Amino acid sequence: MAIKPCIAQKEVTLHILKTFGIHMSKKLGQNFLIDNNVVAGIVSAANVCEGEPVLEIGPGIGTLTQALAEAGAEVTAVELDRRLLEILGRTLEGYNNVRVIHGDILKIDISREINKEKYKVVANLPYYITTPIIMKFLEERQPVELLVTMVQKEVAQRMVAKPGGKDYGSLSVAVQYYTEPEIMFIVPPQAFIPKPAVESAVIRCTVRTVPPVELVSEKMFFRVVKAAFAQRRKTLANGLKSAGLSKEELEQVLTQAQIDGGRRGEQLSLAEFAAIANAWSKIVSDS
Structure with a gap:
């Protein structure tokens, strides 16, 4: 009452x-x-x-x-x-x-x-x-x-x-x-x-008690997300270049993640962002 x-x-x-x-x-x-x-x-x-x-x-x-x-x-x-x-x-x-x-x-x-x-x-x-x-x-x-x-x-x-x-x-x-x-x-x-x-x-x-995607590095995941949306009209490939990936690294990341670099960030799912971040993390750890 x-x-x-x-x-x-x-x-x-x-x-x-x-x-x-x-x-x-x-x-x-x-x-x-x-x-x-x-x-x-x-x-x-x-x-x-x-x-x-x-x-x-x-x-x-x-x-x-x-x-x-x-x-x-x-x-x-x-x-x-x-x-x-x-x-x-x-x-x-x-x-x-x-x-x-x-x-x-x-x-x-x-x-x-x-x-x-x-x-x-x-x-x-x-x-x-x-x-x-x-x-x-x-x-x-x-x-x-x-x-x-x-x-x-x-x-x-x-x-x-x-x-x-x-x-x-x-x-x-x-x-x-x-x-x-x-x-x-x-x-x-x-x-x-x-x-x-x-x-x-x-x-x-x-x-969530468990994240919806598996990540090698959460920091890398949000770095990719930030790059993808930094300039919405840019393609994903151009956004990732601006975030520090060389042309060779970019090709390697996108191939491994099986993502078309001509797409834009607004078209990508959480799983696709995770695939890119994990591929990038692997390059960093291998270098």
Whole structure:
């Protein structure tokens, strides 16, 4: 049972902001959720269980935090905007399963703040910093089993994109290498104040326990991916030359990987990127 009024309502949110004299920060990408169905949908997508550790990024005034707490999660919420700490102290008062930390999620020692074998990340992320935050957790191999995040719809589409389309790029490859992503639902601008200029999407990324491809070197894999998408109009062969392969090495790599160098990066699957990376790694080890 709720112990406070539901924050995810326009009237309640406006009252809180007015009471504390808070104006939304464009710099921090602040848009506050005012649709409880959306909030409930995010919590449902995260499949939160009683006592389960959850890390929330950017709790704002506690809208999603409140729902996570009432679902029984043990919430650690990291908020950058110091002005909101007093508000969170009031809106989340009485929830003994919530801990609020002031800090920048890209700079703090996450392992120290949430020292758990496994936890979930649930967040309504500021659009301007979505990708760096998601990639930080994945690249650092944080013990995250699930990320459920609200992002700009176009970013979500890039994360789940398959080879051959304009949305497919290095972000698609990276996210799909580390996780199994799926778009859960689309969120209209009317669900926020102020209304953003774009639609949003809730995306669930289930972190893989085993990578989808076998690699000799993960570093080489991402080097190949970066080269392939550095200039999208370049052919794969030209991209790999720019990344440091000589003409002879390039022919050797493409022959061994059985890949046509005239193709473009946006046409290659994860398995094909892996084949190129493994062939390149073999050349390096043999030389």
